[in-house]
Amino acid sequence: MKEPIKNKKIWLGFLVIFIMLNPWYFPSGGEPVLIYGVPLWAIVIIIMSIVLSLYITYVIHYHWDTLDEEENGEEK
């Protein structure tokens, strides 16, 4: 039986991603750097959002398995 909540390492990962999801680490002011019209910091945030979705997908797939009643027999 695997529950995401019990795995501390998973939450460490989420914490790191959460910290990076807040745009505190960009230099303030100055001319915005645009890439195809999108500010660089926004691109980084979008990439971090994708990382979060990827990580959620990974955790659901590999770290959540508590077995359903209909499939189990020796659920422990």
Added chain:
Amino acid sequence: MEMDLAFSGMSGILIMLFYGLIMLGIGVITYMKNKKVHSSLDEYYLGGRGLGTMVLFFTFFATQYSGNTVVGYSAEAYRVGYANLVTIPFFIMIILVYLSFAPRMYKLGKKHNIVTPVDWLEMKFKSKAVSILAAIIMLYALANFLLEQLVAIGQGVSGLTGGTVPYQAGVIFFIIIMIAYGWLGGMRSVAYTDTMQGIALLVGVFMLLIGTIIYFGGVPAAGDYMRTYSPENLGVPEGGGLVRWSNFLILVGIGAAVYPNAIQRIFSAKNERALKRSFTQMAWMPFLTAGVVFFIGIMAYTAYPNLSVEQSEQLVGIMASTLANQNIIFYIAMVLLFGGIIAAIVSTADSVLLTFSSIISKDIYGRYINPEASDTKKIHVGKIIGVIVVAFLLLIAWNPPGTLYQIFVLKLEILIQVAPAIILGLYWERSHAKSVFTGMLVGALVAASFTFLGLTPLGIFSGIWGLMINVAIYVGGSFIFGRVPAEKTETSTVEGSPEFTRT
């Protein structure tokens, strides 16, 4: 501002009728296929705990994304620019918060026949005070959420048809349809209509994106334009903006995950696999919804540079009308979009109403007023009270109170105060019912009073202040007064499944 709307006149009315009849049809078919739906709470409120991946996904989708996501968020992006990009990650955060409790909540729900989140709290804390307070908070938040949807239906219908369908007529029409299909098939009807509504919205938004890129210029053009005329909308959120950003991630992430109607969908899953798959898909939806909508708002910059706040609220309507006038393909696509936006509001409203009724049926009427009643009777009472509440909310929607307006805006700030009991209660055996109650009560009061007084010390949202105080009382009190029953701890270590050990 006067706009020549493509859907004014007969075509607007026909579109509304068409969508309404499809929804009603789904309700009737669902009822024909499941005539026993009114025999038990499980059947009516949880679709017999049998929703498969696709339907489950769409019902989560429709519950989370409302018409406001399209109409309001694009206008917001237009006004504040890239600071509003936070809407993408905050929708993903909701799924992250689900991961902290849904796996166990699902198992417990199946094992103990839990129907509502209050059921779970009652089982865990065995405290009338906790259950009733949580039920009141949830009903209050749900009612406000419902009110917001009712207003949105009316505005949506009258706005999108250029006023041909008056506000009141639009609301009444869709409410009758919504109540009719909800009554006929319960959760199944709601989930099946959610599927149709979700598909219409996704297709419509996607076509709006394509049209925007073709006819209004793409993102690069918008970026250049903003750099010249409003560079502040391109900048990184700093100081207060940064605090707001992180507060949004937390408030929406936790608040939207503990919406009672969202939690009920966890119980409705057919099996764990369906639940896992729906969550995985949901983790990617923010890019297709909030993300697309955000960029539509940004791209509107070049085509409509100087809209006032009021005008910008109609941004989607204006853009869609312009696109619909281009050619027949976009006309059809915008029909889908308009219908999809209305459908998305209706589909959010229907799930809120159903959950509202379920808390009345199970937690208020069924637990305290008439515990001997049959399930059919409980469902009946839940339905009737639901309709009465809708009628009451309609009165408010049409005569918005000027002074007490904020009472009807409070939602997430208050609702988030039940999160510690629901989530922490799952894992922490030491949880002490009286401390849980006190934390929830004080948290809710703090959140409400800060909101009314407009207090946001340090720039932190009132709901987050309430939550911090709430958790402090919960945790502190439980450390001092809480007990871990000795024999039960043993069972938990032996069996390795702590859900058997409820205090």
